[in-house]
Amino acid sequence: MLMTISLLMENKPGALMRVTGLLSQRGYNIESLTVARTLDPTLSRMTITVDVDAKQRAQVIKQMNKPVNVLQATDLTDAPAVLREMVLLRVRATMENRTAILKEAEIFGARVVDSSVEGFALEATGDSEKLEEFIAVMETYGEIEVTRSGMVAVSLEAKKLRLAPPIPKAHGEPAVPR
Amino acid sequence: MSNTMNGARILLECLGREGVDVIFGYPGGVTLPLYDVMYDHPIRHVLVRHEENACFAASGYARATGKVGVACATSGPGATNLTTGLVDCMMDSIPIVALTGQVSSKLIGSDAFQEADTFGITRSATKHNYLVRDIKELADTVHEAFHIASSGRPGPVLIDITKDVLQGQVHYTPIHEIHLPGYKVVTDGHAGQIRRAAQMMWEARRPYVYAGGGIIAAGAHQELRELVETLDAPTVCTLMGLGALPGSHPNFISMPGMHGSYASNMGMSDCDLLIALGVRFDDRVTGRLASFAPHAKVVHVDIDPAEIGKNRTADLPIVGDAKKVLSKMVRVLRELEPEMAGAHAEDRRAWWRQVRGWQEEHPLEPVFSPDEIKPQHLMHEINRISDGKAIVSTDVGQHQMWAAQFIRFDEPRLWLSSGGLGSMGFGLPAAVGAQMAHPDKTVFCVVGDGGFQMALPEVATLANQGLPVKVIIMNNGYLGMVRQWQDLFYQSRLSAVQIEAFPNIELLAAAYGIRGRIVDKPSELAGALKEAMETPGPFLLDVHVTPFENVYPMVPAGAAINEMVLAPPKPVPVPAK
Numbered sequence A: 001m002l003m004t005i006s007l008l009m010e011n012k013p014g015a016l017m018r019v020t021g022l023l024s025q026r027g028y029n030i031e032s033l034t035v036a037r038t039l040d041p042t043l044s045r046m047t048i049t050v051d052v053d054a055k056q057r058a059q060v061i062k063q064m065n066k067p068v069n070v071l072q073a074t075d076l077t078d079a080p081a082v083l084r085e086m087v088l089l090r091v092r093a094t095m096e097n098r099t100a101i102l103k104e105a106e107i108f109g110a111r112v113v114d115s116s117v118e119g120f121a122l123e124a125t126g127d128s129e130k131l132e133e134f135i136a137v138m139e140t141y142g143e144i145e146v147t148r149s150g151m152v153a154v155s156l157e158a159k160k161l162r163l164a165p166p167i168p169k170a171h172g173e174p175a176v177p178r
Numbered sequence B: 001m002s003n004t005m006n007g008a009r010i011l012l013e014c015l016g017r018e019g020v021d022v023i024f025g026y027p028g029g030v031t032l033p034l035y036d037v038m039y040d041h042p043i044r045h046v047l048v049r050h051e052e053n054a055c056f057a058a059s060g061y062a063r064a065t066g067k068v069g070v071a072c073a074t075s076g077p078g079a080t081n082l083t084t085g086l087v088d089c090m091m092d093s094i095p096i097v098a099l100t101g102q103v104s105s106k107l108i109g110s111d112a113f114q115e116a117d118t119f120g121i122t123r124s125a126t127k128h129n130y131l132v133r134d135i136k137e138l139a140d141t142v143h144e145a146f147h148i149a150s151s152g153r154p155g156p157v158l159i160d161i162t163k164d165v166l167q168g169q170v171h172y173t174p175i176h177e178i179h180l181p182g183y184k185v186v187t188d189g190h191a192g193q194i195r196r197a198a199q200m201m202w203e204a205r206r207p208y209v210y211a212g213g214g215i216i217a218a219g220a221h222q223e224l225r226e227l228v229e230t231l232d233a234p235t236v237c238t239l240m241g242l243g244a245l246p247g248s249h250p251n252f253i254s255m256p257g258m259h260g261s262y263a264s265n266m267g268m269s270d271c272d273l274l275i276a277l278g279v280r281f282d283d284r285v286t287g288r289l290a291s292f293a294p295h296a297k298v299v300h301v302d303i304d305p306a307e308i309g310k311n312r313t314a315d316l317p318i319v320g321d322a323k324k325v326l327s328k329m330v331r332v333l334r335e336l337e338p339e340m341a342g343a344h345a346e347d348r349r350a351w352w353r354q355v356r357g358w359q360e361e362h363p364l365e366p367v368f369s370p371d372e373i374k375p376q377h378l379m380h381e382i383n384r385i386s387d388g389k390a391i392v393s394t395d396v397g398q399h400q401m402w403a404a405q406f407i408r409f410d411e412p413r414l415w416l417s418s419g420g421l422g423s424m425g426f427g428l429p430a431a432v433g434a435q436m437a438h439p440d441k442t443v444f445c446v447v448g449d450g451g452f453q454m455a456l457p458e459v460a461t462l463a464n465q466g467l468p469v470k471v472i473i474m475n476n477g478y479l480g481m482v483r484q485w486q487d488l489f490y491q492s493r494l495s496a497v498q499i500e501a502f503p504n505i506e507l508l509a510a511a512y513g514i515r516g517r518i519v520d521k522p523s524e525l526a527g528a529l530k531e532a533m534e535t536p537g538p539f540l541l542d543v544h545v546t547p548f549e550n551v552y553p554m555v556p557a558g559a560a561i562n563e564m565v566l567a568p569p570k571p572v573p574v575p576a577k
């Protein structure tokens, strides 16, 4: 099944490598992964979709919480959350079907981001199912090219972020030079 | 004194403040600034003969003391040579900090001479790793590394430091606080869960304690003993947990798993409550997981939440530090004892009779022969000398399993063995680390004739440092454990397992300027060991044992652990070759 994880991580070098490395090391298949800074530029938010056995979900979350730089990994699969994906799509249009394409785009709430004699570039957001339909419909008009962003998600619950407090370092004396 | 110093000195300053007294390492181009500061620094440096062994020695030091071991290597090949040792520490949760040099910041990414992506390569080989490119981050990083290595579930941490950081100058002020907001370690254990666990323990008719390396890592051996005695439960210690409960303790059964004793494995299979403490239900212990401890409810205590439910679902999970959790658990057990202990007293006596019956039915007994030194005989002799008190490092293979079966450990941190990774070449450097930590303790290094040769260069370290390690080579002429599997599962088609051209140990020892002896007669074994013990300094004892002995009991791959093969299934074959 597809599991959606929202992960908050310190924005340090190698952060993405740690997460993707861990996923592949544990044998979890990444379906999509998006990452960007948060309002606090020292942190990154990732939304990860993985294809795993339903029984494994708890273990996946525990593993994702393990890296030292991860502040919080949450399973959004069944939680109240909004999940969205964006698709950028180029479709070849003939003089005859231009209007039909635009009509169809409007139904899906897609925006025209570029228009030329050859066709259109369209932008649509939505859940994956809706976007798949959109893509399928556009395909009927002719040759298309598609880039999908991968899922981004926001939890609708305020989940308290628990952070570890600073750790005092009680030191011994420095070693004395001989 | 001016507090402006170079990165190399800051590094050693921080190591000193972390209590480091010895570094196991090997120098190179980019670590020159570091070795220059080491030249007259009080922290000792032990020159190993291969970087892998720097990690193994640091690991041996850490295993024998509980302190963080430190290994050091140069960039490129030095760093890549560390990886096996890092993974070994990762698998066995051993706290070490590895320091590697890296090419200068401005050269990173240019395929510079001896540049390797150490940070990327060691990502999965470490609990955490760092690349320091800014000297201002160095001190914090070092203290963070020590904290991460030694707290929670311990493990290896690597710090890759660019040459310009080692050389650069900065004003140094000691660090008093570190910030690791995402690093949350739960140590206390849920009080309600602990109480429920204690109740389950008194409610059980056939309780069984399964204790592992986590007990030793947490220093919870005393608490374990109190728990075991309060409950009067039979107890097995895993390969990583040997010594967690004294081997001479009446409740100690032995080691469970693939080469565990009959009683250990039968107990696991028949208990109704498995009290799993600091263990990870490794496949070498559980055998076929679906048939493991089929009648048991499981109480699982571990500091790493990801271990709970990973392989076996826990009926009662407790995340916490074993020392804290067990001491509370013992208190609750004692509090409940008057009202609850009586309920199943009769069943529990029957359970003990059952376990004792299994022990008598198939005891782990050494084998002797008048003509050949049996491997078990050798371990029996080492055990006699050690008397539960010596440090024993092993390599990986048959000798390791016989050593685990026949050598008793009455304290934790005496038994040093590569458990999770099963890495050959571990035994000798681990003994170097342990003997450096405990100059006055007896350290045996029990190795196979294969593994000894993998770590052979470290004989020079022994000689060089004058470390009185007693290296006992169990020489069966084969990569014995692999031969055993070819023997049992591949119709004795012995392929690439015979060790030919093994060096003459007496000559070899002499070449290194140390003492050595070959022994092949059972009647001379005790005397040879005595000579090794009485000789000051290192000693190489090459013990020629029966070549075709197999380790039993054995749980074949994929079998349940109560489906043990107890004795050779057929006359031991002697191949024509």
Ligand SMILES: Cc1ncc(C[n+]2csc(CCOP(=O)(O)OP(=O)(O)O)c2C)c(N)n1
Pocket: B395, B396, B397, B398, B399, B400, B422, B423, B424, B425, B447, B448, B449, B450, B451, B452, B474, B476, B478, B479, B480, B481, B482
């Ligand atoms: C680095 C490494 N390579 C290969 C193996 C596979 N292996 C496991 S046991 C063994 C045989 C070890 O032979 P020896 O050191 O003579 O010990 P014995 O089994 O004979 O006691 C081998 C090759 C390993 N565990 N580690």
Ligand SMILES: [Mg+2]
Pocket: B397, B448, B449, B450, B474, B475, B476, B477, B478, B479, B480
């Ligand atoms: Mg051998």
